[in-house]
Amino acid sequence: MTDPLPVATLADLGPLVHALPGPDAAAAAAARARLGDLAMPPGALGRLGETVPFLAGWQGREAPRLARVQALVFAGNHGVCAQGVAAFPQEITAAMVATFEAGGAAINQLCREAGAALDVVALDLDRPTADFTAGDAMTEAEALEALARGAAAVDPEADALVLGEMGIGNSTTAAALAALHLGGAVEDWVGPGAGADDAVMARKRAAVAAGVHRHAGRTGAAALAAIGGREQAALCGAALAARRAGVPVVLDGFICTAAMLPLHAEDPRALDHCLVGHASAEPGHAPLVAALGKTPLLDLGMRLGEGTGAALALSVLRGAVACHAGMATLAEVVGAP
Numbered sequence: 001m002t003d004p005l006p007v008a009t010l011a012d013l014g015p016l017v018h019a020l021p022g023p024d025a026a027a028a029a030a031a032r033a034r035l036g037d038l039a040m041p042p043g044a045l046g047r048l049g050e051t052v053p054f055l056a057g058w059q060g061r062e063a064p065r066l067a068r069v070q071a072l073v074f075a076g077n078h079g080v081c082a083q084g085v086a087a088f089p090q091e092i093t094a095a096m097v098a099t100f101e102a103g104g105a106a107i108n109q110l111c112r113e114a115g116a117a118l119d120v121v122a123l124d125l126d127r128p129t130a131d132f133t134a135g136d137a138m139t140e141a142e143a144l145e146a147l148a149r150g151a152a153a154v155d156p157e158a159d160a161l162v163l164g165e166m167g168i169g170n171s172t173t174a175a176a177l178a179a180l181h182l183g184g185a186v187e188d189w190v191g192p193g194a195g196a197d198d199a200v201m202a203r204k205r206a207a208v209a210a211g212v213h214r215h216a217g218r219t220g221a222a223a224l225a226a227i228g229g230r231e232q233a234a235l236c237g238a239a240l241a242a243r244r245a246g247v248p249v250v251l252d253g254f255i256c257t258a259a260m261l262p263l264h265a266e267d268p269r270a271l272d273h274c275l276v277g278h279a280s281a282e283p284g285h286a287p288l289v290a291a292l293g294k295t296p297l298l299d300l301g302m303r304l305g306e307g308t309g310a311a312l313a314l315s316v317l318r319g320a321v322a323c324h325a326g327m328a329t330l331a332e333v334v335g336a337p
């Protein structure tokens with residue numbers, strides 16, 4: 001368990017984010033130098049190679065490692081579902097949490113294959129957040145509690161943290177967070193989620209438009225409480241705790257990435273320790289990652305959530321770390337004097 005976040009009020013979040021530690025530049029430089037010495041043409045590992053100094057810098061270790069990786073999936077329920085914005089009933093959230101616990105979800109299989117220990121945190125599923133079209137989704141106390149629970153769930157000894165979410169209706173919440181923080185047309189942020197038909201899509205657009213209208217001008221911590229949900233706040237708490245513990249983070253798709261917008265609004269450097277694991281097929285993800293200045297590692301047309309794209313990206317990172325650790329140098333190959 002990590003140290004509690006020093007946030008007694010939501011107004012404390014901004015100063016906390018501003019004071020986050022940066023990467024270990026010396027460790028990153030040493031990792032980059034070894035990469036340049038390896039038995040291959042310079043830069044031949046492309047973006048795979050770039051992940052090595054990234055991991056080294058944020059782990060504070062010249063030779064990055066992925067011996068202990070945690071995957072954290074947060075689950076929450078959303079009052080905005082009352083607007084008919086989801087293709088599935090809210091009971092699916094708890095049913096999927098039970099499935100995660102029984103080992104039967106996609107994320108279980110992918111974590112096992114990628115070598116990540118999966119922890120699932122269900123956040124008051126029987127108490128959905130309030131409908132953000134009618135008021136604030138969370139009180140300050142609720143938002144702070146979810147942030148704290150997210151932070152507390154992080155393994156500070158992990159070498160990397162894979163983040164994911166489960167919450168029927170949370171693609172609407174994510175779209176509202178994106179529209180509120182990044183502006184643009186509501187239609188550009190609203191996508192099918194878990195399979196909205198035309199009627200559900202129309203209600204999603206209306207709900208997001210109503211939320212943006214009601215909460216206009218609120219960003220960062222205030223927007224997090226205004227729109228919710230608990231799993232989005234917990235994801236923020238986990239990303240903050242990971243940063244403070246020197247644990248690089250792999251984000252999942254649209255919903256997980258959008259959950260980071262309140263932190264990014266407080267300080268654009270807040271997500272420097274985060275990679276985006278994959279490009280979701282949800283249409284809002286491409287403009288979202290572009291706004292954050294990120295490039296997803298994988299693009300498999302996936303739109304599942306749960307952390308599945310991030311867990312797959314972990315295998316790519318394992319490839320990078322293995323090459324860095326195990327390859328001969330060019331000097332060794334040519335038998336330099």
Ligand SMILES: Cc1cc2ncn([C@H]3O[C@H](COP(=O)(O)O)[C@@H](O)[C@H]3O)c2cc1C
Binds near residue numbers: 255
């Ligand atoms: C069986 C099932 C498993 C899931 N696993 C992740 N999601 C994904 O779908 C939800 C978001 O889509 P929407 O906003 O349309 O409800 C989230 O729970 C997300 O993780 C699932 C959705 C379903 C139905």
Ligand SMILES: O=C(O)c1cccnc1
Binds near residue numbers: 280282306
């Ligand atoms: O990209 C995501 O996070 C996503 C997309 C559709 C459904 N659930 C999650």
